[in-house]
Amino acid sequence: MYKFESTKTLNSTQKEAIRLLWNSEYPINILHETIADTEQYLNKLTDQNHTFVYDDSGNIIAWSFDFIRDQERNFAIIVSSKHQKKGLGIELINQAKKNNSVLNGWVIISQSHKKQDSKPYKSPLEFYQKLGFQTLEEEKEIQGLRLVKIRFEE
Structure with a gap:
């Protein structure tokens, strides 16, 4: 049994x-x-x-x-x-949805990266899309990783 x-x-x-x-x-x-x-x-983010x-x-x-960054409610999950x-x-996302009518996030979409255990990193974009998140056109690159912005709105 899990405890939240x-x-x-x-x-x-x-x-x-x-x-x-994270690592x-x-x-x-x-x-x-x-x-x-x-x-x-974490210190760069408010209302955590x-x-x-x-x-x-x-x-x-x-x-x-979930937190505020650039005047928007964002989230992260691991x-x-x-x-x-x-x-x-799914449970963690559903809890965040209950408390927020809009959630924004950035998802790594580049597929050629390795995790610390040398296994390939698999983008969770499809997971979020199945949960009702929309993929926006906004993209960015951070430390060699390509990211796309996603959003859930009630």
Whole structure:
């Protein structure tokens, strides 16, 4: 059974869990070497709402949060690959949708990148499209990664 916990503030254990999830699931191009790197990322964002998912042993296995960036409500979500395909991502997105009538995000669409474990990074764009997100025309490149903007509106 999974436990969901929401918070507006983070302790050091949660920040480290975010860093570890980030590094295990995102391409190596954007690793967070230290908690300070994770804090630097988070400190640029305002009005943060975090949700963590814990396994039976109390380990954080997924994280989502919504926040304000560029006067828009954005979100990010990471589910450990060991716990994907179990409905956790859908549940986290549905919770964010309940609390926000509009959600924006940036999704990596370039496919040639590797994760820390050397496995290929698979873009989650199709996952978000199945959940009602629209792909916008806005794209950008960050550290060699191509991203596209997505949006959900009620």
